[in-house]
Amino acid sequence: MDLNLRRLRSFVTVAEELHFTRASSKLFVTQQSLSKQIAQLELQLGTPLLQRTSRRVELTPAGQAFLATARATLACFDQGVSEARRIGRGEHATLRVGFIVGAALELTTHILSEFTRRHPEARVELHEFGFSDPSAGLAGATTDVAFIRLPSSTHGLAIAPLFTEPCVAGVSTAHPLSSRERVCVQDLLGEPIAIGRTDDTVWHDFWTLGSHRGSRSAQNVVETHSQSEEVEVVAAGMACNITPLAARRYSPHPGVRFVPVDDYPDSIVAVAHRVGQPNPLVASFVEAAETVRERESLIVRMIQGTPDPD
Incomplete structure (x- = not known):
């Protein structure tokens, strides 16, 4: 499908403004021309992207899904243009x-x-x-x-x-597991788990042992804002964490011991x-x-x- 970049830019602008008058002013085109661009894009995709009434403009579910792709496409194109121009100027x-x-x-x-x-x-x-x-x-x-x-x-x-890289469990030196040479996932499922705050569900699931919890998600999760904060939470005994082996070299702390987890994926x-x-x-x-x-x-x-x- 050969999508017109002008139509993509028109759609993204309308999606961000949710107002055809403001969007047309921002794009320096007439509302009639802008409506035509959106209609042609919807025709190409075979589905409505916007729901329009006399009072408001809303994205359809298809429009919400397509917006991320349209933004990324325009960002890549704009970056490529800028890079080509920069190189052309000898920069x-x-x-x-x-x-x-x-x-x-x-x-x-x-x-x-x-x-x-x-x-x-x-x-x-x-x-x-x-x-x-x-x-x-x-x-x-x-x-x-x-x-x-x-x-x-x-x-x-x-x-x-x-x-x-193997994963290890970070535990406070005062925690009973700190005396172990190795642990397994079952030893950790009942423990509070510290993890950096994120919206990435795949990432969150892995570092909270989600694949070993069946249909139940981790109930006692301590969300942190940085690596150093996470280490301090563990050192204080507020939670354990699952972390790469490199934490022993990159995040050493006198109050934390990193114990290998035998049965967890790398x-x-x-x-x-x-x-x-x-x-x-x-x-x-x-x-x-x-x-x-x-x-x-x-x-x-x-x-x-x-x-x-x-």
Whole structure:
């Protein structure tokens, strides 16, 4: 389906304003022309996107679903236009790299160095995101490529896994489980669980042991706003947390002990980008990350907690 960008922009503007007069003024077109653009888009899609009365404009369920796609498409196109113009003026190309706490762990510096070696003319912008956005800016199109941790919602994203990492339980040193060498999920199901506040249900489910609770969701969840806050909550004995093995190296705390969880799946760290990403530097960044993953096999084994080969 060949969708007209002008029609997409018209729809997004009306959806945001919910008022044809304001939208037409913002787009510098007549209301008649704007209505025609919306009608043609609805005809192409085969479904109404807006419900219009003499008093109000509302999105239909189909319109609500399509709005996110339309916004992302326009954001990608606009970014591509800006990047092309910038390069055409002789300015440096820019790659916006998102990450959450830990990024790609000990591989991060090697990946960034490999990419800048390949593209010394490119400018790299690093943007850190909290657990509230596990996509590290990709969902809102504020980054071009990102280090993300799975499982999380990945709709519309291309994923290149880098390594897997065992999960551990963070418990207060005063907690009875802190004396154990290993625990299993059953030991943790009755415990309060600390997790960063997020709307990503896939992410939330994994880090609260949701897949092991049957039809029941975690009842005693302590939501936090940052990694450091989560560690302090655990140290105070207010909750346990499920976290990657790297927490032992990146978030040590004298009041917290990290105990391996025997029967829980590994977490995956990946480099990701939006499908159809127009920035040509993205593919090169992914290639650099995969090259480093293969080259730095000793670091990968250390991250994964696997012994060196004999």
